Amino acid sequence: MTPSKREKELFKRIEQDALMRTNLKADEPIILRATQTGKLLNWLFDIRALVTKSDDLNLLAEVFWDKMEKQWPFQVGGLEVGAIPLVAAIVMKGREKNYNVNSFMVRKSRKKAGLCKQIEGTLTSEPVVVVDDLINSGHSMRRVVAAVEQEGQKVDTIFTYLDFERESAHEYMTAEGIKYRSVYKLSDFGLTYGSDQKERFFPDENTLKVEWVYEPPMPNYVFSVPHSGPAQDDDKIYYGADNGYFYAVDKRTGQKVWEFQTGESIKGIFSSPVLTEKGVIFGAYDGSVYHLDRNDGTVIWEAAVAEYVGSSPCLAPELNLVFIGLEHNIFNNRGALVALNLETGEKEWEQFTQEYMHSTPAYCAEERLVTVGCNDGKVLLLDAKSGRKYWEFIMEGPLKAAPTFDMKRRQIIAPAFDKNCYGIDIDSGEENFRFSAGHVFYNTALVVEDKLYVGSCDKNFYIYDLAKNKLLKTMPTTGRILSHPRYINNSVWFGANDGGVRQIDFEGNYLGGVLLPERPVTPVIYDEKINRYYVVTMGNFLVCMEPIPVEA
Template sequence: MDDVECATSSHAPPSLGDSTLELALEQVRAAILRHCIKFSESFTRDGRLLDWCIDLRELLYRPVFSALIGRLLWDRIRQLDPDFIGGMTLSAEPVTLGILHAALAEGRDVNGFSVRRKPKAYGRRRQVEGMQPARHSRVVIVDDLFDGGQTVADVMSALQPFNAAVIGAAAVVDFCNPAFGSRVHHTVARSSLFTLADLGLQAAPAPPAQPLFVFGPLNQGDYTAPHSTPFMDEAGIVAASDTGYVVALDSLGNERWRIRIREHVKGVRTALLHCEDSILFCGYDGFFYCVDRHTGALRWATCLGAFIGASPVIDMTRGVAFVAVNHGNRRSDVAAIDLAHGAVIWTTPAAAESYARPALCEPDHVIVAANDGVVRSLSRADGSVRWEVKLPAQVKGWINVDGPTCFAGCFDGCLHALDAMTGKTLWRRKLANWLLVHPATVRGQVFVSSTQHVCSLSQADGSITWMAPADGRVTGVGIDPEGRSCVCASDRGSIYCLDVSSGRRRWEYHAQGAFRVTPAMSGTRCALPGYDGALYAFSLSGPADSSGGGGAGPDR
């Protein structure tokens, strides 16, 4: 049971004095995020699938919240001194009843009504049901949501035969659609408990940032789309190109060294990792590479298969890397590699190709996934299977393990939380029509994207704690080492720095090309490559002077 349910589990809602009004609003806001935000489950009248919707009926038919919402809305409209309250069936009815009970508790004599879309074809053949508004009575129209205002306008039209005076309109959530004002007369007082911005579904303006430096072109050739997350520390950045080279920059963006991999046309599509004084990465040529962090000198290169599209994970204690390797013909295996010499320690075959980054699970497991939806826990010592579960669709993003829980994004559109020791499903949360994500975790939260939002979910049960809008799909979220800021980027060219605790935008930047990688993070900076061929570096603290150096690097 979460805090929202515990806080409102008594038979009567708390009184709404000045000291508790803000608390009550926060209880309802949290409950809306928990119960009412639905992803890829709603359709338009012409059959198009919506990215998201708000279904407040999931909350309004819970008695405690219906009563609490009624008391909050009554607090907003009581000064209008209404005689009648009502709206369009079906959505307005629980709102109406909640407000009527709140008014009755104060001894106010207020009546309610409900409006049909069309007059009933039999019985009393009414369009306005319930109490019929008296002539010149004061009416407030209510609804669960305000969008374009057409529903309110339809209710006003149905009330015209009664000569009632519509003095106000109130809803739980107002989309603040400009069309509302063109359909509903400005003399009608309009109020709501929340706007989309209050719920994190619409962004507040954020300061524009400037890069510390832009290095490029990182990729030159027919195919310039980067897939590789750079490595970053306070000394600089090591980044990879899909056109086959790896480049190291200092903290000002000046090039220090550059190397090519064997099959440079296929490039590098995995994250770059750091172990002691080495940089490790996998090429799409099927080789696993180890180079010197300071000079780029090749230490070893081991051919593991036909191609490697999944980033490796490193066990620092054992000095071993675990890599998903593809062999063609939709076959793959997981290989354990000795980091000292690049030797293969063991391999475990899989029945499908793999593009999912593995994750370590303490004390001695590694969890892997593949395109057939199979998630497996392997022994780090010999690759033997500890447990295996099959999810409904492909798993192509990064696997993340935090304590006892394994998180995997699936092409069924759900983030799946599994017991890391048994594989048992703990919960799953629908976030999109399909999901290719790199979940990140900190402080009991898991950060993952939907189609047009970044969401912070409770690791315990998958409930939403905050949402932050994005202008497109976000693949991964980078979190700074102190767990205060997270950075993400969309496939429409936007970069956002968000507050980890609230999702509020600290700054944003808009580039020319798409971003489809997880940002690299250091103590004070972040960096990521874009589809425009450039590598961008930013200060996490906010807008910065862009004159810090760096520039074009020749493809040599």
């Protein structure tokens, strides 16, 4: 089809004002870098340079209506920030044509205060057209699609001004039955997508689908930290929420079986529960550790042990003990690791620390050792029965998550807030190795054979060779990683704040997953009997997922 006069004019303006090329020989060198690798790029498109100019923005809106007017009626939306001026201009241009266009905007992350909306505006029953300046891998579009589907709507058409002609994006839209319109292709500008434009690791396709979501009342989106992770028995999922309630949910139907309200506190429950023979144990920010009956939620025992309990419990059944970190308001003794009697909740021993202990302890049954981190930057190794301290290892920042025992090499793995992941010798308390990330680690490492898997708030997932003390792979995502990795079905599962739940093999190759509209902030768990996966997201939503059947 022959381009219209307006399309030719827009092409000219994009080529002149939005297509940037690296030029190191210019009087004022133009340097374009990839955000993830820091490598020089040969070119990039800055179409947002056009949307800040009234004439160019008006032309963009006119070209949209030239292409889309025959599809009217529809509603228009997009992802912040780039789509905001485009959607506004399209709506106003529609008004000039006597079309009353409904519009909406999708936030990259849900608003943490006020109405806590993910979508600004109200979706109607009209077909949904999603607009953006360009489409590359399609990651941004998938986030919009997920948010729209959470509201019970489907995206009808995706409209962009520039198509990078990536197979993954087109395969996704075809699989989802989404129509696609673009004004220009990358090849129209004499360009092709090269390897130097490195993308972040993202779910290529959904291999899971959401079966149901349990949404407790009073969601809170303020605390972007690991939440209370789910635990399961044959019938129910158990987890706590930052509204102060603890829930038991039917794992097949998603219906609440019972709930338990803890005492008044600001943060509620961030402690991940563990199951006992007949009960479930967790801590809460009201300062108590609770042991509840799994059948009906009645209290077996309650131990009021501190001002706050953000740590998760760790069981030593053969010692009849449960370990958990505490937060006190005692000068110079603000934290502690406590051992409670598993049957009564009575205190057996307590090891104080200078600062709060938010870290979750880890227990080694074969040698009856317990290790834990602290906000003062120390990792402790203690005798599990007596609480006697063997040694302490000092890092340059807090350990907030749980350390991990690597008994094959007799070391403890400690990913810390000083941006380092440490290997600490069990016998001497000396450092064996460390490797660094670009931001803090708020993640518990997974050790499988000779490999270590851990995520960071720098949005990267790391694979480290413990036998050779060598970093094997850095896998970039588009969100901070607060979901602790788990070993499921001979593979590694984890979530990230971009909404992606990912399954990878031991070498780091993508096997499957799903893109959720909310951020997964707990480990993924799996029920082999009914072939379902579960994770908790920001807002305390418990999400049940099951595999999408593979067509023969």
